[in-house]
Amino acid sequence: MSAVFQPIAAREAPIKMEGFVPWIKHNLFGGWRNTVATLLGLAVIVHWLPPLANWLLFKAVFVPDSDVCQSAREIGACWGVITEKHRLIILGRYPLAEQWRPEIATLLLMGLLIFSCIRKFWKPWLALLWLVVVALVFVLMGGGVAGLTRVSTDQWGGLPLTIMLATLSIVFAFPIAVVVALGRRSKLPAIRTVCVIYVELIRGVPLISVLFMASFMFPLFMPPGVSIDVLLRVLVGITLFSAAYMAEIVRGGLQAIPKGQTEAAATLGLSYWQTQRKIVLPQALALVVPGIMNNFISIFKDTSLVTIVSLYELTGAMGLALNSDANWRPFKLEAYLFIAAIYFAFCFSMSRYSLWIEKQVNRSKVR
Amino acid sequence: MADVRTPPKRRDWSWRSQAVRGVIYQIVAIAVIAAAVWFLAHNTLENMRVRGIQSGFGFLGSPAGFDIGEMLINYDALDPYWKAFLVGILNTLRVAVIGIVLTTVLGTLLGIGRFSHNAIVRGLCYGYVELFRNIPVLLQLLLWYLVFTEILPDTNAALSVGSVFLSKGGLSFPVPIWGIGQGLASLGAILGLVLALFYRHWAMQQFERTGRVRDTFWPALALIFGMAFVGWLVGGAPTEWNTPKQGEVMVEDGAAMTPEFMAVLLGLTLYTASYVAEVVRAGIASVSHGQGEAASSLGLSRGQSMRLVVLPQALRVIIPPLTNQYLNLTKNSSLAVAIGYPDVVSISNTAINQTGRAVECIAIIMLVYLSTSLSTSGLMNWYNKRSAIKER
Numbered sequence: 078m079s080a081v082f083q084p085i086a087a088r089e090a091p092i093k094m095e096g097f098v099p100w101i102k103h104n105l106f107g108g109w110r111n112t113v114a115t116l117l118g119l120a121v122i123v124h125w126l127p128p129l130a131n132w133l134l135f136k137a138v139f140v141p142d143s144d145v146c147q148s149a150r151e152i153g154a155c156w157g158v159i160t161e162k163h164r165l166i167i168l169g170r171y172p173l174a175e176q177w178r179p180e181i182a183t184l185l186l187m188g189l190l191i192f193s194c195i196r197k198f199w200k201p202w203l204a205l206l207w208l209v210v211v212a213l214v215f216v217l218m219g220g221g222v223a224g225l226t227r228v229s230t231d232q233w234g235g236l237p238l239t240i241m242l243a244t245l246s247i248v249f250a251f252p253i254a255v256v257v258a259l260g261r262r263s264k265l266p267a268i269r270t271v272c273v274i275y276v277e278l279i280r281g282v283p284l285i286s287v288l289f290m291a292s293f294m295f296p297l298f299m300p301p302g303v304s305i306d307v308l309l310r311v312l313v314g315i316t317l318f319s320a321a322y323m324a325e326i327v328r329g330g331l332q333a334i335p336k337g338q339t340e341a342a343a344t345l346g347l348s349y350w351q352t353q354r355k356i357v358l359p360q361a362l363a364l365v366v367p368g369i370m371n372n373f374i375s376i377f378k379d380t381s382l383v384t385i386v387s388l389y390e391l392t393g394a395m396g397l398a399l400n401s402d403a404n405w406r407p408f409k410l411e412a413y414l415f416i417a418a419i420y421f422a423f424c425f426s427m428s429r430y431s432l433w434i435e436k437q438v439n440r441s442k443v444r
Numbered sequence: 445m446a447d448v449r450t451p452p453k454r455r456d457w458s459w460r461s462q463a464v465r466g467v468i469y470q471i472v473a474i475a476v477i478a479a480a481v482w483f484l485a486h487n488t489l490e491n492m493r494v495r496g497i498q499s500g501f502g503f504l505g506s507p508a509g510f511d512i513g514e515m516l517i518n519y520d521a522l523d524p525y526w527k528a529f530l531v532g533i534l535n536t537l538r539v540a541v542i543g544i545v546l547t548t549v550l551g552t553l554l555g556i557g558r559f560s561h562n563a564i565v566r567g568l569c570y571g572y573v574e575l576f577r578n579i580p581v582l583l584q585l586l587l588w589y590l591v592f593t594e595i596l597p598d599t600n601a602a603l604s605v606g607s608v609f610l611s612k613g614g615l616s617f618p619v620p621i622w623g624i625g626q627g628l629a630s631l632g633a634i635l636g637l638v639l640a641l642f643y644r645h646w647a648m649q650q651f652e653r654t655g656r657v658r659d660t661f662w663p664a665l666a667l668i669f670g671m672a673f674v675g676w677l678v679g680g681a682p683t684e685w686n687t688p689k690q691g692e693v694m695v696e697d698g699a700a701m702t703p704e705f706m707a708v709l710l711g712l713t714l715y716t717a718s719y720v721a722e723v724v725r726a727g728i729a730s731v732s733h734g735q736g737e738a739a740s741s742l743g744l745s746r747g748q749s750m751r752l753v754v755l756p757q758a759l760r761v762i763i764p765p766l767t768n769q770y771l772n773l774t775k776n777s778s779l780a781v782a783i784g785y786p787d788v789v790s791i792s793n794t795a796i797n798q799t800g801r802a803v804e805c806i807a808i809i810m811l812v813y814l815s816t817s818l819s820t821s822g823l824m825n826w827y828n829k830r831s832a833i834k835e836r
Contacts, residue, residue, distance in 0.1 A: 104563035111562050118564035267470035271477060281817040283775035285789055286809045293802035297488045378580035385782055392583055410595065413587050417579045424578035 143404040150407075158399070158408040159415050165398035166412065169234015169389045175226065179237035182214045186244050194430055196437065199363075207248055214241065230308040234389035234397070236419065242390065243377040246315040247323075247369070253316070254323035255362075259353060261328055272324070279321035284379050287314045292386040311383050319376045326372060330365035331357060363438050370431035374424050381420075391416050488803070503799050504529070510794055512786045514702050525795060532791030533812055539708050539787065540774040540816075546713045547773060548766075551720025556750070558725045569721065576718035582779050585711035589783040592703035599694040607687045609695040615706060616688035619699040625679025632675025633668055640664035704785035708777065716773045723769060727762035728754060760828075767824035771817050778813070788812050 093099050105115045136153030138146050139160060146155035159166070164176070171179050189210050192198060218237070221227040233241075260272035279287070291314030292307065299305060334357050342352040384393030395412050399405055459465065492499055508528040511521050515531045516538060557569035576584070593612055597603055602611035609616040620626055640663070647658040676682075688698025701709075731754050739749035780787040792805040799805075 104561065107561055114560070114562040114565055118562070118568065122564075265466050265470050268473050271473065278814070281814040282810045283778040283789075283813055285778045285781065286806060286813065289789075289793075289796075289802075289806050289809070293796060294488075294806060297491045297803070298484045299491075300487050301491055301494055374578075378578075381580040381582045382779070384582075385779075392580070392586070407594075409590055410587075413583065413590060417583055417587070420580055420583065421575070421578045425574060428574075428578065 143408075146408060154411050154414075155408040156411060156415075158405050158411050162398040162402075162405060162412070163415075165235075166391070166395045166416065167235045169238065169394040169397065170232045171234060171237075172226075172228060172232065175220075175228060178217045178220070178225070178228075179233070179235070182217045183237045183240055185210055185217075186214055186240055190244060194434070196434075211245060211248065230306050233308065235394040236391050238388065238390040238394075239377070239380050242312060242315060242380045242383065243373065245312060246319050246376060247373050249312075249316045250320035250323050251369075253320040254327050255358070257320065257324035258327035258331055261324065262331055276321045276324055279318055280325070284315070284318055284382055285385060287318045288382060288386050290314065307386070308388060311386060311388055315376065315380070315383075319372060322375075323369060323372050326365050326368035327361065329368065330361035333364055334360050366438060367431045367435040370427060370434065374427050374431070377423060377427070378420065391419065497800055499801065499803065501804055503795075503801055503804070508795070509798070512791070513784070514705065514786060525799075528791050528795070529788065529808060532786055532788035535785065536774075536777055536780075536787040536789075536812070537816075539705065539712065539777050539780065539785070543709055543712045543716070543773050543777070544770050546709070547716045547720055547769070550713065550717040551769075552724050554717060554721035555724025555728065558721070559728060573718045573721050576714055577722070581711060581715040581776050582782060584715055585707055585779055585783055588711045589703065589707035592707050596703075600690075600692065602690060602695050604690065607689070607698070609688050609690065609698075611695060612703065613694055613700070614703045615701045616695045616698045617700075618685045618687040620682070621684045621686050623679070623682050623684075625676050625682035628675035628679035629672045630675070632671035632673070632678075635675075636668035636671030639671065640667045643667065702785075704780070704783055707783055708780045708785045708787075712773055712776055715776070716769055719769050719772070720766065723762055723765045724758070726765075727758035730761045731757045763824060763828045767821055767828075770824070771820055774816055774820070775813060778809075 094103065104111075106112045132152070132154055136149065137156050138149045138153055139156050141157040141161035143155075143157070146157050149155065164173075168176055168179055189207065193203060193207075216222060217225070218233055218241075219228060219230070257272045257275060260268045261276065263269050263272075288311060291310040295310045295313075296304065338356055338360070339352055342356045347355065380390055381392040383390055384396065387393070389397050395416050399409050399412055491497075504526040505524050507522050508525045509521050510528070512519055512528065512531050514535065516534045517527075517531060519527055519531050554569045554572060557565050558573075560566050560569070592614075596610060596612050599611045599613040602609040602613070602616075604610070607618050640660075643663055644660045647660050651657060686698055688695050688700070690696075735753055735757065736749055739753040740746070744752065777787055778789040781790040781793055784790065789809055792809050796802050796805045
């Protein structure tokens with residue numbers, strides 16, 4: 078009896094996985110659980126979205142008239158409060174006639190920030206440029222020279238102050254962080270201990286206690302007769318705070334450099350500082366740019382804390398604009414949402430950049 | 445590398461010797477720091493003398509003289525400062541502990557949700573994370589506080605679902621009146637937990653011997669609830685509840701949470717959960733695809749493969765950054781000062797304004813946070829060591 082060859086049935090062609098319809102089928106209606114989740118999700122969206130859109134946009138009041146706003150209460154948002162108060166919220170108490178100065182200073186800082194985000198410009202002269210711009214910003218904001226009227230720091234406020242505090246503290250913290258990170262990996266026990274204590278101490282306490290220290294204790298630290306401006310004290314506090322966090326980020330970068338690099342440098346006869354400057358730091362710092370960017374984002378958000386020690390940055394300026402005005406105080410929610418949107422726009426775009434640059438610096442490692 | 449020739453030993457006191465330079469660097473560093481500390485301390489003492497500020501922790505024994513909105517222990521304005529600080533510390537811990545538990549649950553769900561097969565679930569989780577992560581936590585706290593104190597209805601017309609009331613006065617909810625029955629029920633639950641642990645141990649041993657898999661989750665749950673039920677029955681099955689009801693002006697009776705507490709708790713939880721979600725997502729993403737594929741080829745369902753294969757491995761990556769998030773939550777609870785929740789910072793702030801002893805009060809704040817930070821990270825390090833890969 079001869080066996081007849083019986084081929085098994087041909088397999089079906091694989092299901093098409095690409096394209097719009099298969100995507101929907103797979104991602105929205107694959108299996109009963111998936112379908113239930115989709116329907117639930119759609120129900121939530123359909124239920125919440127129209128009233129939310131109505132409140133936010135279609136029934137909202139945009140004219141700066143508090144009576145109109147009051148009559149539209151619970152029906153639509155009152156964006157009139159922003160139309161009315163946006164100058165005070167964004168620029169704080171800076172004199173009206175001089176408001177071009179914080180605007181230009183902010184543009185300068187942001188321009189330089191964006192400029193520094195481009196890899197081509199990561200050169201030593203960038204540090205010099207930063208120093209020049211920082212000095213320029215202080216002169217512009219403070220005045221007192223070149224025919225500019227003097228504006229004392231307690232009148233600085235709003236978004237320029239937020240950007241200034243965040244940017245300057247990160248810029249000043251950077252060299253401290255590098256030194257502390259190197260110190261923490263040093264072979265010299267005393268230096269290592271000092272760096273460890275500094276980093277762990279700062280990282281163990283909340284920023285608010287550092288700010289309290291800057292505002293209550295700093296005046297006691299100075300020799301009698303010397304008084305330092307509150308803005309400067311807070312800036313020093315935030316700088317020391319962010320330096321500790323950044324030192325840990327830099328240390329992570331240093332640890333990622335293989336030991337062979339330093340050994341090779343030693344073979345070539347380079348000294349410790351030469352090795353760090355020419356071999357280790359250039360590689361390590363490129364690695365930690367995303368981390369530093371994330372640190373910058375968190376410091377940008379944390380600057381909102383300085384309102385607690387009465388500096389009027391964005392959050393504080395908003396309180397300043399609304400708390401004393403009985404007509405507009407009921408519409409605080411809209412003002413909060415407005416500045417939340419500003420913070421979101423800044424932080425979200427920076428986090429996108431951080432992701433992008435992470436891919437860029439890792440490009441040489443991905444095959 | 446067997447015979448590295450050691451260089452000739454020679455005491456070289458010249459600048460060219462690395463050892464000598466190292467010693468000199470260290471001496472200089474220590475001297476500079478000591479000088480700076482001495483300078484600051486000297487100035488501080490001098491300033492205090494000039495301004496007539498008294499120093500020392502003696503004030504802790506004198507009456508505080510201010511009231512505190514909410515407390516876990518009895519306190520009134522005549523009690524000494526140390527007790528006020530204790531109330532503050534307990535309030536900080538209360539919001540931190542409850543916040544950590546809620547954050548872990550919410551963050552884990554959101555993080556796993558990022559891997560859902562369903563595009564809407566993925567999108568919502570992603571949107572949540574990006575929205576809450578990119579707005580300062582202080583602003584979120586202020587926003588919630590505004591919602592709780594201005595937008596909710598007044599206390600005389602509270603929103604209610606059953607006997608849970610929500611109004612400007614806070615959240616009121618029913619609690620059982622504590623009695624012997626409840627005591628026995630919790631005792632039973634603890635006993636049930638112990639039995640469940642024994643059962644799990646036994647089930648594992650059985651598994652090792654016979655290879656038979658026993659379900660441990662449902663029996664454990666049954667043991668805990670069953671024992672609690674038995675305890676409750678033995679205690680006379682009390683059913684009395686302290687239920688809140690709408691009064692003329694305000695909601696009366698029941699247990700209540702103040703709007704301050706709710707704003708701090710909600711703000712911190714929602715904010716930190718977005719970070720925890722990212723930590724969990726990164727942890728799960730770090731487990732190689734092969735693991736999940738191997739699990740599904742063994743016939744495990746998606747849920748099983750997540751629970752038994754992926755999560756245990758992801759946990760090793762997750763725990764260290766998760767600890768950081770717990771610590772951040774605890775430290776961020778200090779922002780409660782901005783909305784008047786009486787945590788330790790807020791109490792210290794009042795104490796500074798009343799007594800002027802900034803140095804001492806700030807030292808107390810720092811000490812409290814440092815000790816919680818260090819003990820939490822110690823605990824998590826211990827757990828991390830336990831869940832680390834056992835290598836040869």
